[in-house]
Structures are given as C-alpha cells and as structure tokens.
Amino acid sequence: MPLTIGDLVDMPQLGLSLYAGASGLAREVMWTHSTDLPDPWQWLAGGELLMTNGIFFPADAEAQGAFVEQLDRNGASGLAIGEGMFCPPLTDAVARVADERGFPVLWIRYPKPFVGISRAVAEASLVDQSRRFARTTRIYNAIRRITEVGIEHSAVEDALATELQCPVHICVRRSGAAFFPDGRTPPTCVSDAVRREPTGERLVAGVRVRTSASGEEVLLMDVPTHDDAVLAIVRGRSALDSVLLQHAATVAALELSHSRLILEHRRRVGDDLLTHLLTNQLDPESGRRRLAEAGIDPANATVLMAAADEGNLRDLHVGLWRARVPHLVGVRADRASLLVAGRDRAVEVVLAELGPSARVGVSAPLLAVGRTQEAEREAEWLLGLARRDGRAVVRYGEPLGVVGMSSIEEARALVQRVLGPVLAHDAQHDGDLLATLRAYLEHDRSWQRTASALNLHRQTVLYRMRKAERLLGLELHRTPDLTLAWLALESYDLMSGAPGPS
Numbered sequence: 001m002p003l004t005i006g007d008l009v010d011m012p013q014l015g016l017s018l019y020a021g022a023s024g025l026a027r028e029v030m031w032t033h034s035t036d037l038p039d040p041w042q043w044l045a046g047g048e049l050l051m052t053n054g055i056f057f058p059a060d061a062e063a064q065g066a067f068v069e070q071l072d073r074n075g076a077s078g079l080a081i082g083e084g085m086f087c088p089p090l091t092d093a094v095a096r097v098a099d100e101r102g103f104p105v106l107w108i109r110y111p112k113p114f115v116g117i118s119r120a121v122a123e124a125s126l127v128d129q130s131r132r133f134a135r136t137t138r139i140y141n142a143i144r145r146i147t148e149v150g151i152e153h154s155a156v157e158d159a160l161a162t163e164l165q166c167p168v169h170i171c172v173r174r175s176g177a178a179f180f181p182d183g184r185t186p187p188t189c190v191s192d193a194v195r196r197e198p199t200g201e202r203l204v205a206g207v208r209v210r211t212s213a214s215g216e217e218v219l220l221m222d223v224p225t226h227d228d229a230v231l232a233i234v235r236g237r238s239a240l241d242s243v244l245l246q247h248a249a250t251v252a253a254l255e256l257s258h259s260r261l262i263l264e265h266r267r268r269v270g271d272d273l274l275t276h277l278l279t280n281q282l283d284p285e286s287g288r289r290r291l292a293e294a295g296i297d298p299a300n301a302t303v304l305m306a307a308a309d310e311g312n313l314r315d316l317h318v319g320l321w322r323a324r325v326p327h328l329v330g331v332r333a334d335r336a337s338l339l340v341a342g343r344d345r346a347v348e349v350v351l352a353e354l355g356p357s358a359r360v361g362v363s364a365p366l367l368a369v370g371r372t373q374e375a376e377r378e379a380e381w382l383l384g385l386a387r388r389d390g391r392a393v394v395r396y397g398e399p400l401g402v403v404g405m406s407s408i409e410e411a412r413a414l415v416q417r418v419l420g421p422v423l424a425h426d427a428q429h430d431g432d433l434l435a436t437l438r439a440y441l442e443h444d445r446s447w448q449r450t451a452s453a454l455n456l457h458r459q460t461v462l463y464r465m466r467k468a469e470r471l472l473g474l475e476l477h478r479t480p481d482l483t484l485a486w487l488a489l490e491s492y493d494l495m496s497g498a499p500g501p502s
Contacts, residue, residue, distance in 0.1 A: 002028040003124045005049070005078045005104045014117050015109035016080065019090065021098035027077040030241070032118040039070075042203050045242030046075030049121070051114045054087020065093035068103060074202070074209075075240070078104035080117070085110065136247050139163050143254055151259040153182040160248045166236040170223070170252055172322070173230045175352075179256070181324055190232045193218035207245060209235070221245060224253040226260075228315070260318070267317040270294060270328035274339055277328075277372040287369035295326030295341065301366040302343040304350060305379035307335040307387065311354035319353040320346065335383065337376055339366070347393055359386040364396040381411065384494040411491035418488035421471040433471070436464040438493075441486055445476065 006025035009016050018025070030047030037043070038056040050071060058064050071079055081087050090105075098105045108114065142159030149155045160168040169186040170179045176191030178184060186194075189212035201210045201220075208220040217235040231252050233240070273290055276282045282290070291298060306313070313336045320327045326341040340346035343362060351358050361382030363375035382394040415423075422433050436454065440461070443449040451458045465476070474481035 002030055002047075003121055004028055005106070007124075008049070008117065008120065009106065011120065014120060015112035016117070017107045017109065019081075019098075019105045019107055020095040021078070021102055021104040023099070024078065024102035024104045027102075027104065029077045029121055032114075032121050034114050034118070041070045041074035041076065044071075044074050044076055046240050047077055048075075049078050049080055049117070050076050051080045051082075051108065051117065052087075053082045053085045057081070057087045059088040061091035061093040064091050065097040068094055068097045068105065069101065072101045072103040076103075078106060080106040080108050082114075083107040083110050136244060139244070139247050139251055142251060146255055146258050151262050152180060154180045154255060156251050156255045157183065160233075160251070164233065164240060164244065164248065166240070167234040168248070169232045170256070171230050171232050173228050177322075179229050179322070180259075181322055186232065187234070188212075189214055189216040190218055190234060193220065194230055194232055207242070219245070221249045223249055223256060226253055226256045228318075229256055263318055263321055266321075267329060270317070271330045274328040274330045274337065274372075277339070277369065278337070278376055280370070280373060282369070284369045287372075291339075291369065294328060296328070296339065297341065298366045298369050300343075301339060301341055302346070303363040303366065303372065303375035303379045304338040304340060304343075304346060305335055305361040305376070305383040306338065306350050306354060307359050307383060308354035309357035311358060313354070316350060316353055319349050323349045325349055335380075337379070339372065351392060358392060359383060360393045361386055362393060362395040381494050388494070411494065414488050415492045418472065418474075418484055419492055421473075422468055425471055433464055433468045434489075434492075436461060437468050437485070438489055440465055440476075441482075441489065445482075 004025060005027050008014055008029065009018055009025065028047060029049045031045075031049075032051060033040070033044065033048040034051045035043065036052050036055045040050055040052070044050070058067055068079065081090075094105060097103070108117070139159060142156050145155040145159075154170055157168050157170055167187070167190075169184065169190050171177065171186055171190065171194050172179050173194065176186060176194035178186060193210040193212055196210060198208070198210075201208050203209070210218050210220065212218060219233040219235055219240070221231040221233070223229045223231055229252070231249050233245070233248075273294065277287055288298060291301070306316070313331045313334075316331075316336055316338070317327065317329045320329070320338075320340070323345065325346045327346065328339040330337045338346065338350070343365075347360055347362060350360055361379040361384070363378040363382070366372065366375050378396050382396060386392065386394040419434065422437065425431055426434055436450070439453050440450045443453060447458050447461055450456075451461045454461065469476060472485065474485055476482050476485060
C-alpha cells in the first residue's frame with residue numbers, strides 16, 4: 001500500500017513535523033515533487049507531496065490561503081516547506097484553510113535533504129508500481145473484447161471505468177453526446193463540460209479540468225488521431241494516476257480506429273451500391289434486395305444532396321451511423337449524395353454534422369428503385385436553390401420562391417418551352433447566345449456593361465441579343481416577356497448547376 005502523510009511524519013529520520021491539517025494525515029502519497037515555481041499545481045498529476053524552499057510562496061494572508069486551496073483542489077496530498085529557508089512567515093490563513101480542507105502542511109527540518117523523503121516514498125511505491133502494471137495490462141486487455149461487442153457499443157468505456165474507479169465516457173467533441181450509438185448517455189455535467197468554452201479550465205498534468213455548475217470536476221483528454229472525440233472522466237475522491245490516464249486515451253483511440261475502419265468499409269460498399277442505382281446498373285429486384293440489406297425501404301427512402309463551406313462531407317456516414325439512420329453516401333467534389341431512410345431525422349443529422357453553412361436539397365419520396373436517378377436530379381436542383389437563396393433546406397414540393405414552381409418537371413417544361421430554341425442553336429453552332437442572354441439580364445439590360453463583362457464590342461452584344469429575341473419569340477423590353485425569360489434562365493441554372501447572378 002502507498003505511504004500516507006502520517007507514515008512519513010512518523011519516520012524520525014525524515015525530519016518532518018506537522019504544522020496544520022492534521023485530519024488529512026491519512027492521505028496517500030503516490031510520489032514526491034520538488035519545485036519552487038509560483039503555480040506548482042499546474043504540474044501535478046495527483047497524489048504528490050509537494051516539497052518547496054518557499055522562494056515563491058506568497059507573503060500576504062489571502063494569497064497564502066489561496067495557494068494551499070489550489071494545491072488541494074488539484075490533487076496534491078500535502079505541502080512540505082523547508083524550515084528556516086526562504087519561505088515568508090506563514091499566516092493564520094494557512095492553518096485555517098489546511099484544517100478546514102484536511103490538507104497537511106509540514107515543515108522539513110533544516111538541513112534535511114529533500115531527496116531522502118523522495119527515496120522513502122519511491123521505495124514504498126515499488127509494490128504499487130507492480131499494481132499499476134497490472135491495471136495497465138487489464139486496460140489494454142479490453143481491446144480484445146472489441147470484436148465481441150460490435151462497434152455500436154464501447155467495450156473500452158466499461159473497462160476504463162472499472163480500473164479508474166470513476167465514470168468514463170467517450171464523447172463527441174462538438175456536442176458532448178455519446179460517441180457510440182449504444183454508449184451510456186453522458187450526465188449533464190459531462191456534456192456541458194465538453195461543449196463549454198475553455199475559459200476557466202485548468203490543467204492538471206496536461207489534462208484539462210472543468211468544474212460543472214453542480215460542482216463535479218470533469219477531466220477532458222484528447223483522443224490521439226481522433227480530433228472529433230474526447231475522453232471525459234468524472235473525477236472521484238481518490239487521486240487519478242496520470243500514467244494510467246494516458247494509457248486510457250491510447251486504448252480509446254485504438255477502439256475508435258477499429259470502429260472507423262469498419263464504418264469506412266461500409267461507406268465504400270454503400271457508395272458502390274449508390275453508384276449502381278444512379279446509373280441504372282441494377283434490376284429492380286436486385287436493387288430492392290441490396291437496399292434491404294442496408295436497412296432501407298424504397299417506399300420511405302429519400303435522396304438528399306448536401307454541401308457546406310465548412311464541415312467534413314466525408315464523415316457524414318459517421319454521424320448518420322451514430323444517429324442510427326440507414327444510409328448510402330457518395331461524395332463527389334464539393335457535395336454529397338445520400339440515399340436515406342427517415343428523411344426528417346437524416347436532414348437533422350446532416351445539418352448538425354456540417355454546421356451553419358450546410359445547404360441541403362431533399363427529393364420527393366423515392367418509392368421505387370428505378371426512380372433513384374430522377375430523385376438525385378430533384379435533390380441537386382433543390383440544393384442549387386438552397387445555395388442561391390441562403391436557405392438551409394429546400395424540400396421537394398415546397399414553394400420555391402423566385403422560380404415560382406414546386407417541381408423539377410415544371411422547371412424542365414419551362415426551360416424547354418422558352419429557352420429550347422436558343423439551347424438548340426448554341427448546341428448546333430457552338431454558340432454563346434445563352435451566355436450573352438444571362439449576362440444581359442444580370443447587368444440590368446445595359447448594353448455597355450454587358451459588353452464589358454463579356455469583353456465584346458457593344459455591336460456584337462446587340463447582334464446576339466436580337467438573334468436571341470427572334471429565336472425566343474420574345475421582346476425583352478416588355479415586362480411579361482422579360483419575366484418569362486428570367487424565370488426560364490433561373491430554372492435552367494438550378495437544373496444544370498450553372499452559377500447564378502452575382
């Protein structure tokens with residue numbers, strides 16, 4: 001068993017005497033630490049007897065009391081001060097705080113070397129070191145259970161909680177929620193600590209400590225190689241071993257890596273299936289069977305198209321897995337195509353994963369496997385409208401603002417009826433009539449500004465626009481014709497993904 005403060009005081013050869021905090025003599029000493037830094041509590045792991053010459057010990061009563069309180073709050077077992085050296089006179093505040101908190105303050109008789117005390121603690125710790133090795137081994141043995149419990153539940157959380165003797169949670173850094181779908185729901189003190197800004201936190205042996213509104217201390221540790229996760233530990237009364245904490249973070253990282261490998265394999269398989277559906281490479285029966293294997297029923301499935309200025313599109317599958325939303329995801333350039341079950345829940349998850357810059361287009365219900373390609377076109381068209389109007393989500397069938405229609409069929413019919421002759425001319429002659437029409441309308445029908453934007457002579461713009469009006473059968477100085485041309489061009493841009501007005 002580790003030595004206690006009382007054991008050390010009872011060893012006459014160590015030259016220790018008690019000044020205050022007698023009720024804390026039973027505190028265990030895991031190690032000794034000698035320092036004269038002004039804020040020594042930042043470098044403690046918990047369970048140390050801090051030894052100091054007192055060079056930087058504060059002189060006034062209030063600061064002395066706060067110094068002792070900080071040491072206690074950060075897990076020190078006690079404070080030993082070199083007697084007759086550099087420490088200013090101790091005030092009544094030291095004795096008061098030490099007695100109230102049961103925090104032993106000792107004198108080290110001059111000229112007793114500090115190393116003698118360190119050796120006594122180190123020799124007594126040999127047995128404890130073997131115990132630590134056994135605990136570390138049991139922590140790593142938890143990895144062997146990963147394949148038994150599956151990736152929906154964490155085997156590591158339970159093992160760490162047992163060995164550290166306090167609640168342990170692997171959380172999503174952004175939200176404070178459980179990382180695993182079947183993980184224990186973190187208590188409010190944990191989720192709040194994870195989400196809160198770092199102001200007011202303190203460091204203990206490299207571990208961030210945040211105190212909840214209800215007084216619990218929550219230790220937050222980064223999980224190596226997994227920036228989106230954090231290991232949260234609710235600190236108990238016993239001191240936590242900093243070495244074991246580092247091993248705990250490593251084991252959590254290994255479990256997350258295992259889960260991500262399986263999720264990445266599932267994503268690739270799903271991406272391949274989605275590609276086959278979008279290119280009509282599967283017959284309806286095979287498509288239904290493979291979708292059923294992915295947990296998706298075409299009758300209540302939907303296609304989403306998502307984009308964001310920030311946020312990781314390639315990790316969408318992780319958030320959907322955590323939320324238990326059956327899905328297929330394919331990421332192409334700056335957007336992701338998703339075939340999902342549970343439309344509203346899926347949209348909620350996508351928006352949460354991608355953040356405030358997220359834009360999502362939502363198709364009409366899939367209903368049949370053969371409609372996948374058409375549903376993706378619907379979602380892509382609606383994503384274009386969401387981007388243009390700055391709306392987070394645009395769903396099929398909703399009023400669509402400036403375009404003035406609610407379906408892709410209406411938009412396609414309008415484009416063909418109004419712009420069809422111009423599109424046919426450009427395709428046949430490799431022409432630029434449509435681009436000129438767009439620039440002309442974007443620049444408020446100014447011949448000169450249109451010519452400058454296209455780097456053309458004004459007469460060339462006049463010629464092209466007269467030809468476009470003849471093909472369209474419209475006179476753009478008339479408000480009804482101008483409105484019709486603008487709506488058709490808006491619909492065409494949204495359907496084709498072309499850039500809208502600047």
